[in-house]
Amino acid sequence: MSSEALEGIRSMRLTATAAGSVEAVSPRFTVAAGKTYVARLPIRQSTSTAKTVTGRITWYDAASGGSVISFVDFSLTTNATVGWSAANYVVASGVAPAGALSATAAITVAGLSAGEFVNTDDVYAAEVPRRANDLLEYNTGSCENDTTGWAITGGTRSRVAGVLYAGAGYYVMAVTSSGAGQVSARTATRYPITPGTTYVAYAAVQGTATALSGHFAIEWYDAGDVWMSTSTVSETFDTTIRRMAISATAPAGAAKARVMVRPVATGAGQIIYVDDVSLCPAPNRPGNILTYEEYSSESTFPAWTLPGETLERVYMTSGITDGFYALSFAPVAHKIHRMSLDRLLPVTAGTTYQAKATYFGHNPSATEATQMTYRVFMDWYDSAGLLLLADNPDGFYSMNINPNGLSGTTSTETRTAPEGAAFARLIIELDHSNSNVDRYYIDGLSLLEASPEYELVSDNATGAVRLTVHLLVPGAPRIHIQRVDQDGRKAYVRGYGQEYKLYPYAGTTMVIEDYEAPLGTRVWYSIRWTNDAGTFRYNSLDTQAIAAPVLENPDYVWFKSPGNPALNTRVLMESPLKWSRVARSTSFTVVGRKNPIHKSDVRSGRTANVTALIWDPSANALFDSLLDTGLPVLIQAMPGYGVEGNLYLAIQDSEVEHLDPDARVPGWRWSLPVVEIDRPDGGLQGSAVSTWQDIYDDYTSWEELFDAHATWITVLTKG
Incomplete structure (x- = not known):
């Protein structure tokens, strides 16, 4: 033990008993095959002589004991100084091989004389949080071990201590210009890709005091490593830490790709720092008709129309948004803001589609909560691009945002493309009429083929509205269903045996018959899935408005x-x-008074x-x-x-x-x-649509009924 420490007041000292080397091996830690792990192994020198330090991760086929499968080594030469050299700690990283169940981290220091010692402290070993399907090796993207994963033209590269974004490790690559002109930092490896697939690349970059122009790019190569084309975005390199991003579709014939950071230097000695680089297939929603940029706006600004407001592409990360960027605007007017995608999206008549969007709102008040109110929907256009049918959207959803809070959520809507429809336009509405949100964020937009979330039918013959809820919410034990009248009044709909308030939810399609929708009015339905107490919401669904039944003979x-x-x-x-x-009321005559005393209720x-x-x-x-x-x-x-x-x-x-x-x-x-009298409580018994007499009339035996229907739901819905 030694008082020279990075953490706490003690560190571990390794003293050479003879000229040569010393080694320390960690206890076993659990690993999973296919996962990437990193070990950071600091040392402190007691002399000013440079040493060769090797970090090693050894993989084992058992939690304890067992056999060595393989190991990975990374070595470096330390600085010729006494003390902790944070700028040059050894780091080892690698992917756990097949069959690996545990690993150890080890540090070896060579070139010691007898009695010479080094200290180690604050040793770190853990799984690396990597982006899904990243093609780059961890060391190439992070430069934690070294910078050998990069090829530089017009300058030099080195590994230096630094953090551009939290969680991206302890080291970055410094690219130093040799003179004026382009300085290109490319991944040394050309990574296999699939033509026609969209890819997204990121890099965390920071420049120095002199602002430089330049590009961030993906280079495309054929199978013979011959350059084909380059997809680029223009960037500025200055003291601001930027998360550069580009998404592009691999051209026909492309087989490989490289990531490139390319500032244009104005002289020698200008430095930019690069870290946390990745190249991944763009994580668009499967089947999304929107392009990846329309879905996530990672590197370009898709064409949207937002009257009266300034729409921006801004840095934004969360657990429910994609990537690092989102669309955003700071509302000026208190009104319903309607935001529509300029591009018409191709659809097929008769096919059902789901529109989806993710929203965030920021509440600037330090004392008062506010509401964010939102919805997504679609209008339909014919083959000539002319409006065919404007949507009757689902109702607005809303969520509470606490003081100084940034809160987000998603919403969906499903619609079936009408006859004659060839295109759809994706539309978002944010009702800012009574909200104090000072900035909205929109991301994760999609339109894809789907099953309907619900069906709503108004039946004059039975005087009922029939709501069929197809949306399933696994794990939710209770469901609440309310009818909302055109004047905003709400009433729980009657279910079988009780009202749909804390109604037991079985996780299957539900058929709701509402015989109390006021005739000749417009109504919609609010559906909430909750826990048993009704205090936690699993999901929600607000339907479109529908005309309630009418009496064809108004007499x-x-x-x-x-x-x-x-x-x-x-x-x-x-x-x-x-x-x-x-x-x-009653009146009482009082002796000696002109007028009676009157009592009323x-x-x-x-x-x-x-x-x-x-x-x-x-x-x-x-x-x-x-x-x-x-x-x-x-x-x-x-x-x-x-x-x-x-x-x-x-x-x-x-x-x-x-x-x-x-x-x-x-x-x-x-x-x-x-x-x-007041509206009586209670649920329903039976149905006006399907009665036992209908079953007796249509089927001759239970076997025939069971052969025709797998569940009682289909008996009710299909007869």
């Missing part, structure tokens, strides 16, 4: 059983409702006498069955009939009489004293 009204839709029926009301409200609810006319015997029997239940009823009528919205009633004693003196002629008049 009729629906009489519905809120909990038993099979009893719902249409009747003709003989006259408009005439309401009365009984006063809850809230006036009672509305009461009326409903007279319904029915001519169809089956409808009359159904209406009689509805009354038999003794349960409250829902009356729905078209706007203008005098029944506004949903009217829930308790029916008192009823009377019925024939309309014709001849009782053999169908026709009945029902007289119903009613009292208005």
Whole structure:
């Protein structure tokens, strides 16, 4: 032990017992085959004589014991100084071979005289966090071991201590110009690539005081290593640390590629630092109709239209965005900002597509939370590029952003391309009307073929809206479904046995029948998947608005059983409702006073006498069955009939009489004293669409039913 330390107050001292070398080997650490590992091995010299230091990682086929599979070595010559030489620690790195289960890190120092010692401390060994499918070797991209992975023209290269971005290691490559002109730093290796595939390259770069122009590029070569072409982006090299990026598609005939950083020096001795270089197949979403740059805006600025605002490409990283850049704008006006991709995207009529976007918002307030409100959708265009059908988008989603917070999320929408559609335009809307967000970020945009997330159908025959939810949310135990009326009022939809509030979720397609959507209005549905307590949201889905059912003959009204839709029926009301409200008050005469003392309470609810006319015997029997239940009823009528919205009633004693003196002629008049009540609680029993009688009529046996349907969901949805 020694008091010379990098961490804490002690370090390990290695003393040569004779002239030669000393070695220290670490304990075993667990590794996984195919993963890249790095070991950083600092030393402190006790003399001013340069030493040869070797770092080694040895791979074993067992967690302990076992046999050596192989090892990797990296050596360097230290500086001729006493002390810790942070600028020149040895680093070893390599990919764990097949069968490797453990490894050791070792440091060997040669050239010591007897009694001479070195110290080591703050030794680090771990898996390297690499970008998925990076073609570059770790040492080439990081220069942690050395700079042999690079070829320089117009200058020289060296490995120096430094960090441009946290997590990218301890060393960078310094490229020093030999004179004025282009200084090209290329990967020494030409990496195999696939023609027609899009690749993205990154490099962290910093210049010195003199700002230099230049390029960041991918060079393409054929199978014989003959240069074919170069894809470039213009860059500035100055004291700002930049994450340079370029994405490009490998041309036909290309077989290999190199990454190149190329500043244009104005004189000798100018330095740029390079680190964290990678070359990967662009991680676009599989099947995305958008190009990678439209998806992620990593190196170029796709053409978008955002009226009244300045759209920028800015540095942005997160766990749900792609790469290092995103689209962004600082909103000026408090309004709904509509952002549309200029390029029309090719689609096929009759095919369902999913649009998806990722959003972030920054809240500048130190004390107050704010909301980010957003959605993505698509309009349809014909083969001539003319608007065919504007979307009726899903509702806006929103999320809370805490004070001084930066929060992000995603949203999707699925639509089926209508007949005649040849193109779609991707559109994003951010409702900034009442938000204090000072900057929005947009990334991860896609449009790809998909299954519909939901289907929404309005059925006049049953007076119901049918919502089929195909979107599956694994792991969520509960689901909540609310109908949102055109005035913004929300009500939980009735499910089987209970309302869709903390409703048990089985992780399968769900069919929801809503018989209480107000006639002739527009409604949409808000769906949330949560934990058992309803306090954590797994996912959410807001549907588009749909026109609720109508009565084709506006003289009729629906009489519905809120909990038993099979009893719902249409009747003709003989006259408009005439309401009365009984006063809850009384007066007391007091001796010696001119006026009585009056006491009152809230006036009672509305009461009326409903007279319904029915001519169809089956409808009359159904209406009689509805009354038999003794349960409250829902009356729905078209706007203008005098029944506004949903009217829930308790029916008192009823009377019925024939309309014709001849009782053999169908026709009945029902007289119903009613009292208005609040909406009753509870769920549904059965369906107006599919009843057991339908099953009995369509199938002769259980075996025939089970052969036709794998689940009860398909029985309900397909009959």
